[in-house]
Amino acid sequence: MAADKVDPIHQFHIIKLIPINIGGYDLSFTNSALFMVATVIVAAAFLFLTTSSRSLVPGRLQSISEMAYEFVGNMLRDAAGTQGMKFFPFVFSLFMFVLVANLLGLFPYFFTVTSHIIVTFGLAALVIGTVIVYGFGKHGLGFLKLFVPHGVPVFLLPLVVLIEIISFVSRPVSLSVRLFANMLAGHITLKVFSGFVVSLSALGAVGVAGSVLPLAMAVALTALELLVAFLQAYVFAVLTCMYLNDALHPGH
Amino acid sequence: MFVTSAFAQESAPAADASHAATEGETHSGTSVPAEHGAFPPFDPATFPSQLLWLAITFGLFYLFLKRVVVPRVGGIIDVRNDRISQDLDQAAKLKGEADAAVAAYEQELAEAKTKANSIGQQANDAAKAEAETARKKVEGELDKKLGEAEASIASIKANAMKEVGSIAEDTASAIVEALVGGKVSKAEIAAAVKSVAR
Numbered sequence: 001m002a003a004d005k006v007d008p009i010h011q012f013h014i015i016k017l018i019p020i021n022i023g024g025y026d027l028s029f030t031n032s033a034l035f036m037v038a039t040v041i042v043a044a045a046f047l048f049l050t051t052s053s054r055s056l057v058p059g060r061l062q063s064i065s066e067m068a069y070e071f072v073g074n075m076l077r078d079a080a081g082t083q084g085m086k087f088f089p090f091v092f093s094l095f096m097f098v099l100v101a102n103l104l105g106l107f108p109y110f111f112t113v114t115s116h117i118i119v120t121f122g123l124a125a126l127v128i129g130t131v132i133v134y135g136f137g138k139h140g141l142g143f144l145k146l147f148v149p150h151g152v153p154v155f156l157l158p159l160v161v162l163i164e165i166i167s168f169v170s171r172p173v174s175l176s177v178r179l180f181a182n183m184l185a186g187h188i189t190l191k192v193f194s195g196f197v198v199s200l201s202a203l204g205a206v207g208v209a210g211s212v213l214p215l216a217m218a219v220a221l222t223a224l225e226l227l228v229a230f231l232q233a234y235v236f237a238v239l240t241c242m243y244l245n246d247a248l249h250p251g252h
Numbered sequence: 253m254f255v256t257s258a259f260a261q262e263s264a265p266a267a268d269a270s271h272a273a274t275e276g277e278t279h280s281g282t283s284v285p286a287e288h289g290a291f292p293p294f295d296p297a298t299f300p301s302q303l304l305w306l307a308i309t310f311g312l313f314y315l316f317l318k319r320v321v322v323p324r325v326g327g328i329i330d331v332r333n334d335r336i337s338q339d340l341d342q343a344a345k346l347k348g349e350a351d352a353a354v355a356a357y358e359q360e361l362a363e364a365k366t367k368a369n370s371i372g373q374q375a376n377d378a379a380k381a382e383a384e385t386a387r388k389k390v391e392g393e394l395d396k397k398l399g400e401a402e403a404s405i406a407s408i409k410a411n412a413m414k415e416v417g418s419i420a421e422d423t424a425s426a427i428v429e430a431l432v433g434g435k436v437s438k439a440e441i442a443a444a445v446k447s448v449a450r
Contacts (some may be wrong), residue, residue, distance in 0.1 A: 012292040014302075025300040032298070033305035040313040047321045054328050056335060062328075069325045089318035097313055116293045122306045184293060 008191035012115055012184070032119070035104060035111040043100040068096065072237060079241035080248055087244050090130065094123060095237040102183060102229030106222065114232075115183040117176060124176035127240045135247040146250040175239055182232050186225045193218040420445045 018029035047068075050061035058066055072092045076084050098114060105112025113119050135143035147164040148157070196214035200207040292298070421441045428436045 009291065014292055014295070014298040020301075026297060027301045027304050029305070030298065030301055032302050033309070036305050036309040040309045044313060044316050044321070047317070047325070051321070051324050051328060054324070054331075056332055058328075066325060066329060069322075070329070089322045090314065092322060093310070093314040093317045096317070097310055116298070116302060118293075118299045118302045119306050122303050123310070126310075180293065 008188045008195065011111070011187060011191060014116075031111045032113060032116060035101070035113050036119075039097060039101045039104055039113060042104065043096045046100075047096070068092075075234075075238055076241045076244075079238065080245035083248050084241065084244055087130070091237055091240050091244070094127070094240055095233055098123070098179065098236050099230065099233035102233055103226075105183065105187065106225055106229060112183050112187055114179055115187055117180040120180040121172065121176035123179075123236075124172040127175065127243055128172040131243045131247040134244075135250060138247070139250055143247070143250045146246055150251065171239075171243060175236065179232050179236055182228055186221070186228050190218060190221050190225060193221060417442070417445055420448075 015031045016026075016028040017031060017034060020027045020029060046061075047065050050059075050065045053059075053062065055062055069092065072095050073085070073088060076088055076091050080087070101113040104110055105115065132143075135146070139145075147161050147168070149160060149164070152160050193214045197211045197218065200211035200214065203210075421438065424441050424445060425436060425438070428441070
């Protein structure tokens with residue numbers, strides 16, 4: 001049990017709560033799924049309940065919902081123009097989902113959905129999938145102009161096109177790994193410092209005195225993680241907006 | 253210290269991945285934690301379940317936001333912006349009205365001032381004219397009285413002078429009678445008195 005507590009990886013374990021097995025695939029309702037549901041319920045309930053009065057002069061909570069709405073709206077409009085606003089519900093859902101998942105993960109004993117690469121990769125693949133489907137759907141083969149920038153000398157073109165393709169392919173990877181790695185590293189660091197506090201205080205009076213330093217670190221890291229939770233949700237949403245802009249305006 | 257343990261566990265998943273997958277299938281009926289030594293985020297056995305539940309939860313979340321939250325919050329913000337612009341318009345309109353009222357007031361004030369001035373001027377002129385006529389009337393009366401007085405003085409003087417002549421004549425005739433003892437005709441005496449009186 002003591003080893004469990006200090007093990008920084010323990011928090012990422014998937015525990016099956018309701019085992020489901022369909023066609024040889026393990027589709028169990030796990031703690032990860034539970035926290036996805038919790039994330040969605042918390043985010044949706046917050047947005048729904050705080051705006052239920054539809055006050056002309058918003059209260060504090062309604063202001064938060066409106067700020068989130070306008071924050072994402074401005075972000076998308078700046079990056080992709082007014083045409084991009086058709087993707088607003090999508091970007092807003094992504095932002096709120098990632099933000100609330102990150103914030104919920106900061107509670108002790110809570111599972112962090114975004115610390116699993118398959119989740120962040122799923123979201124990133126959804127973004128890139130949307131970009132590809134919409135890009136080809138709207139511009140047809142003209143979407144491929146995305147890989148051919150204007151004003152590049154002809155002899156450099158093959159190289160540039162290759163670089164553009166690599167950069168496009170690496171987008172879902174960078175998008176998902178950035179979020180996943182930030183959350184994972186932050187939670188491991190937090191757990192390690194908190195683990196120091198526990199193991200040092202077990203050593204007696206000297207240990208208790210010595211555990212003040214890692215405790216202070218853990219407190220500071222919690223503040224940092226709060227910032228990272230916001231920042232990564234923002235970065236995820238901003239990059240989504242920029243990729244959607246490519247789908248809307250491929251020739252850059 | 254923690255780094256080494258993390259690395260030790262991270263180096264394992266490649267070897268354990270297949271093992272974990274098979275074990276995930278065999279143990280699917282039980283709620284055993286996936287503690288195979290594999291680094292959990294890289295454990296492919298959990299991928300299908302996580303992807304499925306991500307699709308379900310995020311899909312529902314997206315639909316809810318698109319159908320309910322976005323129209324509602326957008327509506328709130330639109331209504332507010334409309335209301336603000338409406339209020340601004342109304343404020344501008346009221347300001348225009350207030351400006352017009354101020355202008356009308358100032359115009360009326362100016363008119364009233366000029367009117368007051370003209371009334372004052374008129375009153376002044378009328379008073380002056382009245383004073384002038386009154387003065388003229390008084391002067392006229394005074395002149396008349398002066399004329400009358402002069403006329404009465406003149407008549408009194410003439411009467412007096414007339415009587416002086418007759419007295420002189422009487423006196424002269426009396427003196428002549430007394431001195432000469434003869435009678436002198438009245439006409440002669442009158443002529444003499446007249447020549448002397450001149």
